[in-house]
Amino acid sequence: MAKKTDIKKPIAKKAAKPQVDAAGKGELKPDLAEVRTQIDGIDRRIQELIAERAQWAHQVGKAKGKLAAAVDYYRPEREAQVLRKVVDRNDGPLSDEVLVRLFREVMSACLAQQEPLKIGYLGPEGTFSQQAVHKHFGHSAHGLPLASIEEVFQEVAAGNADFGVVPVENSGQGTIQVTLDLFLTSPLKICGEVELRVHQHLLSRSGRIEDIERIYAHPQAFAQTGGWLRTHLPKAEKVPVSSNAEGARRARNADDSAAIAGESAAHVYGLKKIAGPIEDRSDNTTRFLVLGRESFPSSGHDRTSLLVFIRDRPGALYGVLEPLARRGISMNRIESRPAHGHLWQYAFFIDVAGHRDESPLKDALDEIADKGDEVRVLGSYPVAIL
């Protein structure tokens, strides 16, 4: 889960010392014109370095043998390494989160010099999925809003999108089953994960909780706020709608109705905030997977998603888990699903630490394969960075 970063880190020691008036008067209040001159000099140097970086990135594209499109030399494991270095050497004053975003944008711009990445996601625009696309690929990538999670899989498989971003899990409410089920039949690989914090608010026209007899929200939003609603509005009727935006639209038209909606939508449709955040877990995070057509090498800090098909349940599952446990490979998540139309009866989705090409996970996977269990590696990918 994304860790909250502290903005007030200690001031960097290596950088220049703007604390003292650069004009040498020894005052603590710097002269505004002098500060601006300093900043102009810094900007000029930043710009030279960004240009130089873009030229090197361009060379990487050429090294691939032709005037490559971004998809030909996009390397998720390399991006993860670059961003981890950014976090490691951050001495402030900017937060890790802000710096990671800036460097994602720099990489995104360098990568998009020939032809930008096309990223399919569950539309429409303005959804959390679009935010996840921008967070992971930066704004120089081209987002392609699609009508369903299934269509995201299809468009990536067909090559109409280079990558796809699909929601897979909410920390409070659990798995998005449709996404997992699509992996049962899809040949796509997981090549990244993105985590987004989500806050829910209760909104209504009047802003008075005593008026509320009905609440509109997407079923997931109800699931995320169930505890709060039971305590504060136990008698209100809960009406599931297709999206929280749709719920807010409806709440606008009635005095006795409220809607549950996302953080920055608090003011949408002229509704007032009754309470928020109201999600039951304060670390309410949605996790997205990045879908691609190929596998990528290790970034040094990876996770691997496995799909295991099991015929007779108890013993076979143990046969898969034991080689992992014996090697001390930690498991983040296991989830069983009926394997529709498959020879085996159950499918297990298992997330483990490590990369498929590296020990100890590689050895464990070899051992499981030797036993004859069917294990598909859905992908090895860098653990989400902030």
Next chain:
Amino acid sequence: MAKKTDIKKPIAKKAAKPQVDAAGKGELKPDLAEVRTQIDGIDRRIQELIAERAQWAHQVGKAKGKLAAAVDYYRPEREAQVLRKVVDRNDGPLSDEVLVRLFREVMSACLAQQEPLKIGYLGPEGTFSQQAVHKHFGHSAHGLPLASIEEVFQEVAAGNADFGVVPVENSGQGTIQVTLDLFLTSPLKICGEVELRVHQHLLSRSGRIEDIERIYAHPQAFAQTGGWLRTHLPKAEKVPVSSNAEGARRARNADDSAAIAGESAAHVYGLKKIAGPIEDRSDNTTRFLVLGRESFPSSGHDRTSLLVFIRDRPGALYGVLEPLARRGISMNRIESRPAHGHLWQYAFFIDVAGHRDESPLKDALDEIADKGDEVRVLGSYPVAIL
């Protein structure tokens, strides 16, 4: 109007020379590991410079006398100057547009160290207005989606938002009257402008133009594509809806219907593209104004919006325009509106080149005031940068 920039600018001369293999082997194809080492070194230097910049920006905040919120030391004229320098010294390979975006993000991050700017805009999220907010203020500012343009004015005036972003003009279709009319009674100042290119596409379920008997779109989208529709679909019924997204939703449910929708929404709701871009003017741009509570000094390349109240029309208007024309002050735009409930009969919105505090505009405004005509300066602000 935003000028289209060319991505393939000549390679910078000042920067290092990644064209030659840095390992000295004289090959044109660089070694990937070597390129990555170079890029890592560049990233480290960029990061040091960004940290240094953030510390200087922090000093600007302290120079204002306290631990200031972003709104206390946000200077639009200074940001415009910084971005113009970025464009002036750009030798490629990245486009001006991409570099301006990167530097806006750097400034946005440096400014948001204490408390980010709160920017009201016409919601919901995912609209062009939100894009305009991000384009102008960067992603470290906090966007506040509001239910109407009127509410944006109200929330800025009440101090609940630091600034507001409202659409005012579309290059093809003309003025958004409600925005102009709100200036008749609002005390707010214009302190910036943002320009966004907008492309429209014709979408339907089948993607076949011969099936289409009905088109859904927002009235503005119809206005922007009238010429194309008259030529290609003269007999189709045009059904105005509240938003293009709503139109796309409806077109999804019928074989004989199409929708007009924005560029990156081409794939929303599983519709296929029949044709696009279909706007009549290829430089189809929406212009937004930035609203604030105070005036800012000159950036060196500014525009001033005037509101002139006129009692008896012909002579009085000439009295206002003549002092401008005589001084060679160019006028970008003039638009008359009935001045509801005002002593005078007509209001004219006039955009002119220059800043209110600088000659020759200052002299012209003084002369007009001496004549007794009522001229309100709505704001002097930097001309949009890309």
